[in-house]
Amino acid sequence: MKLEICDVSKQYKDKCAVDHANLTLTPGVWGLLGANGAGKTTLMRMIAGIMKPTGGEIRYDGIEIDTLGEKYRDIFGYLPQEFGFYPGFSVQDYLEYMAALKGIGKKETKEKIQELLEIVSLTDVRKKKIVKLSGGMKRRVGIAQALLNDPKVLILDEPTSGLDPGERMRFRNLLSEFGRNRIVLISTHIVSDVEYIATCNAIMKDGKIAAVGETEELVKEVEGKVWNAVLDMAEAMTYETKVPVVNIYNREDGKTVLRYLAERPVISGSEPADARMEDLYLWMFPEQGKEEVR
Numbered sequence: 001m002k003l004e005i006c007d008v009s010k011q012y013k014d015k016c017a018v019d020h021a022n023l024t025l026t027p028g029v030w031g032l033l034g035a036n037g038a039g040k041t042t043l044m045r046m047i048a049g050i051m052k053p054t055g056g057e058i059r060y061d062g063i064e065i066d067t068l069g070e071k072y073r074d075i076f077g078y079l080p081q082e083f084g085f086y087p088g089f090s091v092q093d094y095l096e097y098m099a100a101l102k103g104i105g106k107k108e109t110k111e112k113i114q115e116l117l118e119i120v121s122l123t124d125v126r127k128k129k130i131v132k133l134s135g136g137m138k139r140r141v142g143i144a145q146a147l148l149n150d151p152k153v154l155i156l157d158e159p160t161s162g163l164d165p166g167e168r169m170r171f172r173n174l175l176s177e178f179g180r181n182r183i184v185l186i187s188t189h190i191v192s193d194v195e196y197i198a199t200c201n202a203i204m205k206d207g208k209i210a211a212v213g214e215t216e217e218l219v220k221e222v223e224g225k226v227w228n229a230v231l232d233m234a235e236a237m238t239y240e241t242k243v244p245v246v247n248i249y250n251r252e253d254g255k256t257v258l259r260y261l262a263e264r265p266v267i268s269g270s271e272p273a274d275a276r277m278e279d280l281y282l283w284m285f286p287e288q289g290k291e292e293v294r
């Protein structure tokens with residue numbers, strides 16, 4: 001099973017949102033990383049078949065998705081970034097409605113909804129109107145609807161926004177399991193959100209795919225360039241503008257740990273640290289700064 005994005009572009013009037021993107025997705029969980037405006041949503045909408053590329057094509061197992069029509073919809077699940085719920089519907093009614101749209105039989109629908117409500121921990125609120133749910137719960141309803149048809153390809157646009165830490169953890173576990181023999185693509189501008197579940201990553205910048213690979217492989221580029229320095233808070237702050245800072249946190253003993261990137265240690269007493277995706281991201285796009293990526 002593979003999904004190929006072949007030289008895909010999308011031109012909106014005077015804006016090239018996706019620029020000759022090439023990417024082959026195979027089973028597993030993929031992170032699509034990029035700052036706001038990098039082109040992630042546009043690329044995902046094209047993969048979902050709800051927007052046509054202005055150049056190139058997208059193929060599922062060698063066949064252009066447009067020509068697959070209904071068949072593609074059957075194997076596909078999509079959680080858009082902004083998605084119009086039917087606020088007056090209860091969770092159960094909404095999922096039944098979505099299942100009908102996806103052409104799932106009644107008996108199968110009942111069982112599937114029960115199973116999914118358990119998975120996303122919404123069984124207790126299944127009769128509640130969606131309008132009355134919290135942001136995180138609404139997001140989980142969205143995740144459940146994307147899973148209704150047991151899709152082979154699952155596309156999730158910023159799925160973790162609005163989830164609390166517990167929900168994020170459950171969501172990660174669910175996707176790690178789900179992605180074993182399916183293609184799962186998750187977009188985010190929060191690198192740490194996909195770091196623990198994505199086995200492969202595609203990094204987007206200005207509409208282009210800037211890097212692709214397994215996390216371990218990609219982070220090799222920054223190995224030996226990540227440092228931790230333990231300082232007083234005031235001193236740590238003075239380095240904020242002098243070195244690319246990935247992270248600053250305060251320890252219980254009152255000291256501050258500054259994680260930064262440099263070819264060689266520039267703060268005395270620095271210790272080497274294991275490289276992670278957020279280090280690579282900042283290394284590749286220093287101008288985007290830490291606010292964008294964490």
Ligand SMILES: Nc1ncnc2c1ncn2[C@@H]1O[C@H](COP(=O)(O)OP(=O)(O)OP(=O)(O)O)[C@@H](O)[C@H]1O
Nearest residue numbers: 012015017034035036037038039040041042043189
């Ligand atoms: N309908 C449109 N018309 C014109 N420009 C658009 C349109 N939709 C998106 N864009 C522009 O295309 C670029 C890519 O947008 P897109 O939403 O795909 O990025 P993104 O990486 O998903 O960002 P975000 O995380 O903020 O959603 C942005 O510069 C955006 O302003």
